Amino acid sequence: xxxxxxxxxxxxxxxxxxxxxxxxxxxxxxxxxxxxxxxxxxxxxxxxxxxxxxxxxxxxxxxxxxxxxxxxxxxxxxxxxxxxxxxxxxxxxxxxxxxxxxxxxxxxxxxxxxxxxxxxxxxxxxxxxxxxxxxxxxxxxxxxxxxxxxxxxxxxxxxxxxxxxxxxxxxxxxxxxxxxxxxxxxxxxxxxxxxxxxxxxxxxxxxxxxxxxxxxxxxxxxxxxxxxxxxxxxxxxxxxxxxxxxxxxxxxxxxxxxxxxxxxxxxxxxxxxxxxxxxxxxxxxxxxxxxxxxxxxxxxxxxxxxxxxxxxxxxxxxxxxxxxxxxxxxxxxxxxx
Amino acid sequence: xxxxxxxxxxxxxxxxxxxxxxxxxxxxxxxxxxxxxxxxxxxxxxxxxxxxxxxxxxxxxxxxxxxxxxxxxxxxxxxxxxxxxxxxxxxxxxxxxxxxxxxxxxxxxxxxxxxxxxxxxxxxxxxxxxxxxxxxxxxxxxxxxxxxxxxxxxxxxxxxxxxxxxxxxxxxxxxxxxxxxxxxxxxxxxxxxxxxxxxxxxxxxxxxxxxxxxxxxxxxxxxxxxxxxxxxxxxxxxxxxxxxxxxxxxxxxxxxxxxxxxxxxxxxxxxxxxxxxxxxxxxxxxxxxxxxxxxxxxxxxxxxxxxxxxxxxxxxxxxxxx
Numbered sequence: 001x002x003x004x005x006x007x008x009x010x011x012x013x014x015x016x017x018x019x020x021x022x023x024x025x026x027x028x029x030x031x032x033x034x035x036x037x038x039x040x041x042x043x044x045x046x047x048x049x050x051x052x053x054x055x056x057x058x059x060x061x062x063x064x065x066x067x068x069x070x071x072x073x074x075x076x077x078x079x080x081x082x083x084x085x086x087x088x089x090x091x092x093x094x095x096x097x098x099x100x101x102x103x104x105x106x107x108x109x110x111x112x113x114x115x116x117x118x119x120x121x122x123x124x125x126x127x128x129x130x131x132x133x134x135x136x137x138x139x140x141x142x143x144x145x146x147x148x149x150x151x152x153x154x155x156x157x158x159x160x161x162x163x164x165x166x167x168x169x170x171x172x173x174x175x176x177x178x179x180x181x182x183x184x185x186x187x188x189x190x191x192x193x194x195x196x197x198x199x200x201x202x203x204x205x206x207x208x209x210x211x212x213x214x215x216x217x218x219x220x221x222x223x224x225x226x227x228x229x230x231x232x233x234x235x236x237x238x239x240x241x242x243x244x245x246x247x248x249x250x251x252x253x254x255x256x257x258x259x260x261x262x263x264x265x266x267x268x269x270x271x272x273x274x275x276x277x278x279x280x281x282x283x284x285x286x287x288x289x290x291x292x293x294x295x296x297x298x299x300x301x302x303x304x305x306x307x308x309x310x311x312x313x314x315x316x317x318x319x320x321x322x323x324x325x326x327x328x329x330x331x332x333x334x335x336x337x
Numbered sequence: 338x339x340x341x342x343x344x345x346x347x348x349x350x351x352x353x354x355x356x357x358x359x360x361x362x363x364x365x366x367x368x369x370x371x372x373x374x375x376x377x378x379x380x381x382x383x384x385x386x387x388x389x390x391x392x393x394x395x396x397x398x399x400x401x402x403x404x405x406x407x408x409x410x411x412x413x414x415x416x417x418x419x420x421x422x423x424x425x426x427x428x429x430x431x432x433x434x435x436x437x438x439x440x441x442x443x444x445x446x447x448x449x450x451x452x453x454x455x456x457x458x459x460x461x462x463x464x465x466x467x468x469x470x471x472x473x474x475x476x477x478x479x480x481x482x483x484x485x486x487x488x489x490x491x492x493x494x495x496x497x498x499x500x501x502x503x504x505x506x507x508x509x510x511x512x513x514x515x516x517x518x519x520x521x522x523x524x525x526x527x528x529x530x531x532x533x534x535x536x537x538x539x540x541x542x543x544x545x546x547x548x549x550x551x552x553x554x555x556x557x558x559x560x561x562x563x564x565x566x567x568x569x570x571x572x573x574x575x576x577x578x579x580x581x582x583x584x585x586x587x588x589x590x591x592x593x594x595x596x597x598x599x600x601x602x603x604x605x606x607x608x609x610x611x612x613x614x615x616x617x618x619x620x621x622x623x624x625x626x627x628x629x630x631x632x633x634x635x636x637x638x639x640x641x642x643x644x645x646x647x648x649x650x651x652x653x654x655x656x657x658x659x
Contacts, residue, residue, distance in 0.1 A: 160348075161355045164638045166596020169615065169631055173360060176619045177367050266482055270601060273484050274616070289485055296488060297496045304492070307485035314480035322476075 019251075019327040029323035032316035039313055043119030050113035054099060058113035059281045065108060067091070067099050076100070076108040089298050102301045105291045111302050114283045118306060121284035123313070125198050125277075126265030132203030133260055134253065137210035142241060142249075144211075145218025152215075163208040171267060174201045175276035198277050202264045210256055214249060221248055251328045258321035262314045269310050285310050341650055349639045356635045357628065361403050364624050365395075376419055376622060393419065410629060420623045429614060430629050436511045437610035440602065441594045443525055444532035449587070451533065452540025453580075459541060460548035461571050471541060478538020483598045487531045487605035494527060509607040528606045532598060536590060543586060547579035585645050592641030596634035 023029050042049070050058050065076045077088045090104035101112040140159070144152035162170070178190075178197050190196050221227060222245075230240045271277030272286025280287065285306035292303020365372055374381065377389045390396045394405065409416040410426075418424040459471040494503040506527065512520040551557065552575050560570050600612030607613075611630050618626035 157351075157355075160352055161359065164352045164635050164642065165356055165359065165631075166593050166634045166638060168598070168600055169596035169634055172600075172616075172619055173363050173627070173631070176622070177363055262480070266480075269482055270484060273482075274601075274604070276619075289482075289488070293488070296492055300492050300496075303485075303488055307482055307489070310482050310485065311477070311480050314482075315476050318476050318480055322472075 015251075023323060023327040026323040026327060028319045029327075032320040032323070035312060035316040036320070039119060039309065039316075040123060042116050043123055046113065046116035046120055049116055050110065054101075054110050054113050056099070056110045056113055058109050058117055058283070060109070062104075062108040067094075076104050077106075090295065090302075092299055093301055102305055103299055105288070105302050106295060111288070111305065114288055115285070115306055115309060118283040118285045118288050119309065121195065121278050121282055122265055122268055122272075122286070122310070125195055125202070125268045125284070126261050128195075129199040129202035129268070130257065130261035130264040132199060133206045133210060133264065134256060136203065136207050137214055138249070138253070140207065140211045141214025142218055142245060145215040146222060146237070146241060146245065148219075155211075156215075159208040159211055162205065163212075165205075167205045167267070168270070170205050171201050171271055172274065172276060175271055179276055179279065195278070195282075198268055198271060202267050202271075205267070206260060206263060210260060213252065217249055217252060218245055221245055254328060255321060255325045258317040258324065262317035262321070265317075266310065266314055269306075338650070342647065345643050345646055349643050352639050353632070353635060357407065357632055358403065360628055360631050361399075361406070364622075364627070365399060365402070372622070372624070406625065406628060410625075410632070416625045416629065418618075418623050418626055420618075420621050426625050426629045429626065430611065430633060433609060433611045433614045434633075435513060436608050437595060437599060437603070437612060439511075439514060439521065439525055440528055440532065440608060440610060441591065441599050443529040444536070444599075444602075445587075445591055445594075447529055448533035448536035448540060451537040452544060453583075455537075456541045456544025456579075457548065457571070457576055459545040460552070460575075461567075468545075472545070475538040475541040475545075478534050479542070480538075481534060483531060483535055484601040484605050486534060487528070487602060490527050490531055491605070511608045511610070525608075528602050528608060531606075532594075532602045535598060539590075540583065540586070544579055544583055547582050548575045551575045551578045584648065588641045588645030588648075589638075592638035595637045596631070 050056055056062075062076055067074055067076060074091060076091050078091070088106060090106055090108060091100050093102045094100045095102075100110055102115075103111055105111055105114070140155050144155040175198070178201070227240060227244050230244050235243075268277055269284060269286030269289070272284045273290050275287070275290055278284040278287050288306040289303050292300070292306070295302050373386050373389045373393070373395050376393060377385050381389070394402055397405075406416065414427050416426040418426055418429075455471050455474075459468045462468060491509070494506040495509065499506065505523070507520065507523050510524060512524050514521040548571075552570075557570055557574060560574060565573075595611060596615070599610070600616060602608070603610045603612035604616050611633060615627060615630040615634070617623075618630070
């Protein structure tokens with residue numbers, strides 16, 4: 001970029017536009033968005049796949065069905081031939097998209113169809129709890145950073161406590177208690193199978209990790225001259241918060257979003273793996289890994305495939321997060337990041 | 338300095354007490370949750386429920402139950418399990434601690450080693466492909482679910498290949514270091530590596546960015562102008578400065594390990610440590626055991642946090658006045 005061009009860029013474009021343009025040019029952002037797009041598309045069209053292509057209901061056990069593979073009638077579930085012969089071995093991958101592409105689980109359900117449906121739960125919970133976490137953090141971070149004093153003291157102590165409470169232990173404790181009976185708060189009753197519970201639990205446990213940096217940023221912003229000028233000109237607190245403070249926090253929020261969504265998604269699948277996240281009959285990638293546990297040595301695909309999807313999604317989100325961070329921080333490009 | 342340490346310790350105690358109250362409330366005061374029903378089983382009648390309430394002291398007011406549990410846990414140390422009546426909780430915990438400590442310390446050594454080595458390599462290598470490759474591996478590392486990675490490792494080491502390449506890998510489980518140091522090492526090798534992958538990914542990324550950042554500071558330019566060699570600048574200045582960030586990160590990560598990823602790793606590899614103990618007691622609602630393990634895990638976090646703060650105060654006197 002020549003000097004003339006760059007000076008034009010500075011005067012004619014807002015920082016947001018500059019960042020957006022460099023993000024568009026970023027190869028990492030393109031690749032990760034493409035991968036995410038494919039995964040989101042497949043998850044959203046899960047009913048279409050299972051209805052029109054696989055012709056199966058991924059939530060219904062099919063214990064004595066048979067299918068045709070290469071002209072041979074094959075049962076979906078077979079009595080186990082290894083060990084004591086007590087268990088059952090589901091059909092392995094047929095590599096045929098119209099039935100059991102990567103095999104069946106121990107209840108004879110099509111794993112690929114379940115994977116797509118599982119993606120819906122995992123992505124939905126990951127995104128919702130990530131956004132919930134961001135919203136709570138923003139609220140707490142701005143209020144305690146802006147008003148300081150005793151409000152800040154109370155919020156900071158609460159954050160200290162959640163911070164010191166190991167994330168997984170807190171999430172597991174809440175899940176164990178809430179998932180057995182649901183949560184009833186007066187007129188609100190959330191059933192044990194409700195997605196609201198894991199969303200709420202995961203949304204809360206990561207709040208300190210985001211709220212603390214936001215609070216620190218607000219504290220620093222508050223001392224800036226433009227905020228003082230607004231205070232001096234008699235602007236209302238709400239005006240200052242929405243017009244002066246919030247726009248300056250948005251870049252860090254943009255960096256946090258992909259990371260916190262990835263983190264929430266990984267937490268959801270871990271909880272579901274421990275069977276205290278998404279509850280049957282619903283499926284998520286974590287519950288499918290759990291389903292695959294018992295089949296690990298006979299039909300490893302059941303447990304491995306969802307993990308690959310989780311890893312791909314999380315890696316894309318993290319890669320995209322890196323691209324956003326670099327786009328918003330021109331200094332990092334100067335460093336050659 | 339003394340005032341700083343005192344203040345830090347009282348904050349620590351405040352947080353620990355709050356956590357114990359929080360755990361207690363989660364299990365006993367969540368609206369719509371009846372612990373007696375959990376303990377008595379699904380189809381218990383009213384009489385059984387009343388009996389359970391009485392024998393587990395669930396009919397007493399909350400504050401009294403809380404204080405009694407804390408007294409049994411910390412003062413007389415004879416807290417007993419809800420599930421195996423009469424089984425003491427503290428010995429169960431102390432038996433599980435060596436396995437957990439072995440797991441987390443070994444994994445920490447591996448991830449610090451990998452993280453520092455590859456972090457410096459990525460930040461300093463002149464070959465163009467090295468930095469993006471290490472960065473990519475780092476992203477993969479932080480994106481793999483640790484329990485799934487453990488399953489995949491088990492699939493390789495315990496299934497078909499167990500008869501050929503991985504013949505030397507023992508069955509899942511844990512052997513004490515005092516019983517047989519060699520078997521201890523063999524049993525923990527794969528759990529260590531599995532647990533270390535995630536954090537190695539994080540540390541590579543953090544260290545690389547820190548070094549790059551320090552390298553663009555003015556005093557590094559001054560060093561260059563004075564004619565210091567690149568190696569000296571990299572190790573004596575950039576890496577040393579960046580390691581301070583790494584120390585504080587390490588304190589937090591290591592502290593939260595016991596109640597976090599170590600728990601998942603222990604469950605997957607069948608290591609009878611604090612994490613697996615917590616997991617089992619969560620499944621059958623054994624609150625005294627949960628209380629003890631959560632207190633232990635939180636103590637670990639709070640202690641490591643405080644240690645980092647004190648280390649910082651030693652390194653940087655300005656912090657003491659804050």
